[in-house]
Amino acid sequence: MPTILQVSNLIKRFGSLTAVNQVSFEIVEGSCFGLLGPNGAGKTTTIEMMEGIKQPDGGTIRYRGKPLGEQFRNEAGIMFQSTALQDFITVREVMRQFSRFYPHSANIDELADRFALHEFLGQDTRKLSGGQKQRLLLAMAMINQPKILFLDEPTTGLDPQSRRNLWDQVQQVRAQGATILLTTHYMEEAYELCDEIAIMDHGRIIAHDAPDALLAAHFNDVVVQLHATDLPREIGEPEFDAVYRNDSAHIVTGDVNQTVENLLRLDIPLDHLRIRARDLEDLFLELTGRELRT
Amino acid sequence: MNWRRIYALFVARNLEFVRDRSSLAWNLLLPILIIIGFAYAFTGDSPEKFKVGLVASAQLEPSALEFRSTRYIKFIDFDQVDSNLVKVERHQIDLLFDADSRRYWINRSSPNGYIVEKLLIAAFSGAAGKLQKSLVEGDEIRYLDWVMPGVIGMNIMWGALFGIGYVIVRYRKFGVLKRISATPVTAMEFLSAQILSRLCLLLVVNLLIYVGMDFFVDFRMHGSYFNLLLVFILGSVNLICCGLVVAARISSEEVANGLLNLFSWPMMFLSGVWFSLEGAHPLMQKLALLLPLTHITAAARAIMIDGAGLLDISDHLLVLAISSAILLFIGARIFRWE
Numbered sequence: 001m002p003t004i005l006q007v008s009n010l011i012k013r014f015g016s017l018t019a020v021n022q023v024s025f026e027i028v029e030g031s032c033f034g035l036l037g038p039n040g041a042g043k044t045t046t047i048e049m050m051e052g053i054k055q056p057d058g059g060t061i062r063y064r065g066k067p068l069g070e071q072f073r074n075e076a077g078i079m080f081q082s083t084a085l086q087d088f089i090t091v092r093e094v095m096r097q098f099s100r101f102y103p104h105s106a107n108i109d110e111l112a113d114r115f116a117l118h119e120f121l122g123q124d125t126r127k128l129s130g131g132q133k134q135r136l137l138l139a140m141a142m143i144n145q146p147k148i149l150f151l152d153e154p155t156t157g158l159d160p161q162s163r164r165n166l167w168d169q170v171q172q173v174r175a176q177g178a179t180i181l182l183t184t185h186y187m188e189e190a191y192e193l194c195d196e197i198a199i200m201d202h203g204r205i206i207a208h209d210a211p212d213a214l215l216a217a218h219f220n221d222v223v224v225q226l227h228a229t230d231l232p233r234e235i236g237e238p239e240f241d242a243v244y245r246n247d248s249a250h251i252v253t254g255d256v257n258q259t260v261e262n263l264l265r266l267d268i269p270l271d272h273l274r275i276r277a278r279d280l281e282d283l284f285l286e287l288t289g290r291e292l293r294t
Numbered sequence: 295m296n297w298r299r300i301y302a303l304f305v306a307r308n309l310e311f312v313r314d315r316s317s318l319a320w321n322l323l324l325p326i327l328i329i330i331g332f333a334y335a336f337t338g339d340s341p342e343k344f345k346v347g348l349v350a351s352a353q354l355e356p357s358a359l360e361f362r363s364t365r366y367i368k369f370i371d372f373d374q375v376d377s378n379l380v381k382v383e384r385h386q387i388d389l390l391f392d393a394d395s396r397r398y399w400i401n402r403s404s405p406n407g408y409i410v411e412k413l414l415i416a417a418f419s420g421a422a423g424k425l426q427k428s429l430v431e432g433d434e435i436r437y438l439d440w441v442m443p444g445v446i447g448m449n450i451m452w453g454a455l456f457g458i459g460y461v462i463v464r465y466r467k468f469g470v471l472k473r474i475s476a477t478p479v480t481a482m483e484f485l486s487a488q489i490l491s492r493l494c495l496l497l498v499v500n501l502l503i504y505v506g507m508d509f510f511v512d513f514r515m516h517g518s519y520f521n522l523l524l525v526f527i528l529g530s531v532n533l534i535c536c537g538l539v540v541a542a543r544i545s546s547e548e549v550a551n552g553l554l555n556l557f558s559w560p561m562m563f564l565s566g567v568w569f570s571l572e573g574a575h576p577l578m579q580k581l582a583l584l585l586p587l588t589h590i591t592a593a594a595r596a597i598m599i600d601g602a603g604l605l606d607i608s609d610h611l612l613v614l615a616i617s618s619a620i621l622l623f624i625g626a627r628i629f630r631w632e
């Protein structure tokens with residue numbers, strides 16, 4: 001598949017801070033590309049330069065081989081991390097307004113159906129709940145039937161149910177052949193939705209591949225997880241090299257049998273024992289020594 | 295320029311204006327208060343139907359004292375004739391009497407002057423020597439007639455500067471502009487829609503004021519309505535463009551507010567809306583020419599009071615048109631979405 005959007009050596013500085021530092025990657029047409037990183041990593045700055053909203057201080061951005069221009073504006077659908085809409089305007093009116101901005105627009109009623117907005121069409125946009133507003137913003141991003149869709153932390157702040165809903169909708173968009181660039185600090189979101197992930201930290205990309213390939217490349221071991229109260233630090237840290245996160249102790253091991261045997265030998269209760277594969281959170285911790293969610 | 299996009303922005307902005315009750319109320323209430331204020335201040339029959347200006351340096355002679363005791367005439371003491379003749383010209387007083395020289399002045403076209411003159415002659419009928427009569431010319435121009443064009447101009451100024459400046463800064467602050475910038479809409483399209491929307495709203499609101507004022511207080515309008523409309527359209531566009539330049543970059547409501555006040559208050563008092571600049575310091579008169587409201591007020595006043603044609607006010611129109619174009623160019627050039 002051809003490359004639809006390509007960035008190379010992208011740089012953005014805010015005063016003395018280099019928010020985006022020599023970032024390069026390519027997005028394959030029809031794929032979903034995820035930028036995963038903690039708050040402040042530079043995801044928004046990167047995606048907004050790619051949207052043509054912010055001017056880079058260095059590097060190039062090419063859409064279908066050309067600099068961003070009118071074709072890009074007409075073919076891109078954009079959902080910002082946070083967006084205010086004009087006051088005193090209803091859902092239908094704002095959708096109609098934005099549909100008039102484009103030469104080829106989707107049908108408003110069909111979009112409203114698809115994003116479960118029909119019963120709110122006559123409602124003032126300020127009276128929508130968080131999930132409804134995100135759906136409206138997604139519908140607005142889809143109003144020009146975009147070839148490429150930019151989603152900046154689309155589910156941050158949503159409850160789990162609304163998040164699931166939004167994921168379903170993104171997957172539908174994806175299934176219809178649109179390319180998606182998504183940023184998130186939720187590991188599950190990146191894992192669930194993306195074909196390819198770039199992990200970002202301090203303005204740099206520190207790892208980049210398909211999710212499973214990333215995990216396979218870095219890990220051939222699993223995590224044995226226990227309650228922190230069951231495995232006190234005094235034992236866990238010296239004996240098992242355990243890492244403590246929140247209320248649980250994580251033991252990374254290549255040999256589960258041996259580890260469990262050792263735990264039994266020390267009379268550690270195994271009632272809350274879980275064994276899981278390593279995930280992207282672990283990978284981030286491994287790469288940076290810090291946690292993804294802070 | 296894509297008119298479909300401009301139309302979409304225009305419609306949305308108008309909806310917001312009409313639905314924003316508090317600001318709509320303010321936009322309509324302020325003019326209505328002005329109308330009521332003027333109606334109250336300038337109608338209301340005073341019991342003193344007649345006004346006579348009196349200049350006297352010595353003791354009044356008996357006939358003059360008799361005239362002065364006439365009931366229902368209000369006598370106003372002046373210390374000299376020359377500077378007060380204009381009041382006779384403009385019908386602000388019906389007769390001016392110089393008791394020292396027994397001269398009086400009346401306006402040829404004033405019925406009140408005619409009656410007061412008869413009373414004066416009657417009072418002096420027994421006295422030796424004669425009264426000396428002088429005539430002045432001039433149509434009646436009440437302060438209301440004089441101030442009306444400026445009041446509309448001022449109202450346009452507030453509506454244009456704040457209606458554009460403040461709104462765009464708020465749009466920018468909350469990210470409404472940023473979302474629009476992610477579409478094919480260009481800055482020029484966005485600004486055009488804002489100008490058109492504000493222009494229509496200003497014209498409608500000020501038409502209401504005009505009609506309301508006409509209904510309550512019947513003021514003087516000697517010129518062509520078309521010319522007047524042209525002046526107000528040009529003036530509105532000019533002041534809207536001023537608002538655009540102020541709002542082109544900043545994203546703080548407080549800063550916008552401060553700047554807009556900095557622009558509007560001097561205009562309010564230095565543009566000759568409330569008092570004539572004729573006696574002002576020459577430097578101030580020059581400075582006043584830099585203010586758009588000066589040109590709007592002067593042009594509208596010339597049309598309404600003197601019935602001036604477009605040629606008579608072409609200087610003002612030219613200044614307004616050229617500076618609008620320059621301001622719009624600057625505003626569009628330095629405009630920022632974020």
Ligand SMILES: Nc1ncnc2c1ncn2[C@@H]1O[C@H](COP(=O)(O)OP(=O)(O)O)[C@@H](O)[C@H]1O
Binds near residue numbers: 046
């Ligand atoms: N307009 C700005 N001015 C100054 N610093 C900024 C600005 N925007 C972002 N930053 C800084 O750049 C860094 C990256 O921010 P951002 O791209 O928003 O991160 P993310 O989206 O990954 O949370 C942060 O340290 C942030 O404080």
Ligand SMILES: [Mg+2]
Binds near residue numbers: 044081153
């Ligand atoms: Mg962000």
